[in-house]
Amino acid sequence: MKTLAHRNIPITIIGGGIHGTSIALRLLREMPTAKRHLAILDRHPKPLTQWRCKTERQGMTFLRSPAVHHITPDALGIVEYAERHNRTSELAPPYAQPSTQLFWDFCKDTLSSVGAGFPCSPGSQIHPIKHGIYHQFEVAKLRWDKGAGKFPFRLISTDNQGFRSRCVILAIGADDCAYVPPEFTQWQRQFPERVIHASEFSVLKEFETSPAKIVVVGGGLTAGTLAKSLSEDGHDVALIARKPLKTEQFDFPPVWLGPKALAEFTSETNFQQRYEIIQQNRGEGSITPDIMEALVDAPNIKRYPETCIRNILTAKECPSAQRLQIETTRDTITDVSRVILATGYQFNLHRYGFLRELITQHQIPLVRGLPRLDDDLQLHPIQNLFGTGTIAQLQIGPAAGNIAGASLAYERLREKLHSQL
Numbered sequence: 274m275k276t277l278a279h280r281n282i283p284i285t286i287i288g289g290g291i292h293g294t295s296i297a298l299r300l301l302r303e304m305p306t307a308k309r310h311l312a313i314l315d316r317h318p319k320p321l322t323q324w325r326c327k328t329e330r331q332g333m334t335f336l337r338s339p340a341v342h343h344i345t346p347d348a349l350g351i352v353e354y355a356e357r358h359n360r361t362s363e364l365a366p367p368y369a370q371p372s373t374q375l376f377w378d379f380c381k382d383t384l385s386s387v388g389a390g391f392p393c394s395p396g397s398q399i400h401p402i403k404h405g406i407y408h409q410f411e412v413a414k415l416r417w418d419k420g421a422g423k424f425p426f427r428l429i430s431t432d433n434q435g436f437r438s439r440c441v442i443l444a445i446g447a448d449d450c451a452y453v454p455p456e457f458t459q460w461q462r463q464f465p466e467r468v469i470h471a472s473e474f475s476v477l478k479e480f481e482t483s484p485a486k487i488v489v490v491g492g493g494l495t496a497g498t499l500a501k502s503l504s505e506d507g508h509d510v511a512l513i514a515r516k517p518l519k520t521e522q523f524d525f526p527p528v529w530l531g532p533k534a535l536a537e538f539t540s541e542t543n544f545q546q547r548y549e550i551i552q553q554n555r556g557e558g559s560i561t562p563d564i565m566e567a568l569v570d571a572p573n574i575k576r577y578p579e580t581c582i583r584n585i586l587t588a589k590e591c592p593s594a595q596r597l598q599i600e601t602t603r604d605t606i607t608d609v610s611r612v613i614l615a616t617g618y619q620f621n622l623h624r625y626g627f628l629r630e631l632i633t634q635h636q637i638p639l640v641r642g643l644p645r646l647d648d649d650l651q652l653h654p655i656q657n658l659f660g661t662g663t664i665a666q667l668q669i670g671p672a673a674g675n676i677a678g679a680s681l682a683y684e685r686l687r688e689k690l691h692s693q694l
């Protein structure tokens with residue numbers, strides 16, 4: 274791959290996940306020549322690695338969102354792909370939610386056709402090495418030298434490579450912001466191998482040689498999916514949620530994809546209020562009907578809604594085996610092998626080390642850790658630094674971090690991106 278060192282790149286996207294690739298594909302569709310002016314950077318060697326790992330680690334077999342939401346602007350892209358490959362059985366009713374494998378294969382196929390870093394399929398005309406826009410490059414520092422010519426951004430990698438860019442889009446997801454509720458931090462310190470956040474846990478890893486008792490904390494889809502996957506592997510699962518377990522197909526009301534709700538949202542001038550609206554609409558998480566049915570049917574899952582954990586101790590009966598005893602507001606669960614915190618993510622720009630200096634130096638205003646982007650998704654006061662994904666919540670609303678949020682973000686970014694080329 275052509276190295277980035279010492280080059281001047283008009284548009285750089287940091288993050289090769291769902292959002293980074295979606296923005297790039299939309300831009301390339303409208304301006305194919307952008308291929309020569311665009312770089313996607315990610316710490317992983319291949320695009321969408323994070324997405325793939327997250328879904329595999331939980332054992333998630335179907336997406337929550339309908340087939341129309343994916344990485345290209347063609348609403349029927351996945352459906353047509355499924356038809357072409359005789360895989361329509363992987364579109365689940367009622368909204369044609371694709372299987373994670375179908376979604377992945379479709380993305381892989383789409384990205385190799387534009388040479389974005391996947392190995393080419395046989396017969397492809399595009400050579401990924403010559404045309405690759407995707408670069409494995411972990412950004413260690415982002416600098417903005419205001420007034421320093423046409424390429425004011427300087428990006429430096431963890432292995433000290435550097436290049437300049439005219440415009441930068443942050444598509445960094447929220448994975449660096451795993452949320453551990455405060456009461457769990459002491460227990461996590463006490464039992465670092467046993468009390469872990471869901472982002473560090475994988476159902477694929479051989480973590481117990483025989484069936485064990487696992488506590489999953491959380492009321493969202495991650496908690497539900499993990500409980501289901503673990504029970505299918507023969508473990509006994511206690512699913513503990515602070516609130517009643519809620520069943521919903523989607524993780525936010527679909528009106529948030531339409532212009533009316535979004536216009537009302539952006540007419541709210543108080544950004545703190547916007548934050549509250551997002552919290553109200555995304556709530557504390559919910560579980561899809563199919564997963565909830567599996568949880569109810571599984572004989573080895575016990576649900577503890579409206580329950581809090583009061584204490585976590587070493588189990589008295591077998592301290593050497595490091596089993597835990599969990600005291601809850603309902604009862605005590607003994608002989609627990611692990612506590613998995615499916616307690617989500619809480620975005621905070623400060624958690625991204627490569628941005629720390631920039632935030633301080635230019636006093637980027639934050640509301641509850643989220644930047645107050647302007648209407649074009651620009652990180653005021655830095656010109657031509659944009660955000661998409663969870664980072665853009667205060668402009669895009671509750672759908673910002675979802676797949677559909679990328680298409681809403683692109684509508685806001687389009688004009689500015691076109692003007693860079």
Ligand SMILES: Cc1cc2nc3c(=O)[nH]c(=O)nc-3n(C[C@H](O)[C@H](O)[C@H](O)COP(=O)(O)OP(=O)(O)OC[C@H]3O[C@@H](n4cnc5c(N)ncnc54)[C@H](O)[C@@H]3O)c2cc1C
Nearest residue numbers: 288290291292315316336337338411412445446662675676
């Ligand atoms: C298990 C799971 C299932 C989901 N299912 C759905 C669903 O069905 N439908 C839906 O709409 N949404 C779903 N979501 C929500 C959302 O769509 C995903 O979280 C999605 O991955 C977000 O995309 P993203 O590009 O913003 O973030 P990510 O996929 O996390 O990508 C961000 C990328 O930025 C890179 N990065 C960060 N910092 C740096 C740096 N300094 N240098 C280089 N690279 C960096 C990371 O390596 C990563 O690859 C799901 C989320 C999870 C966790």
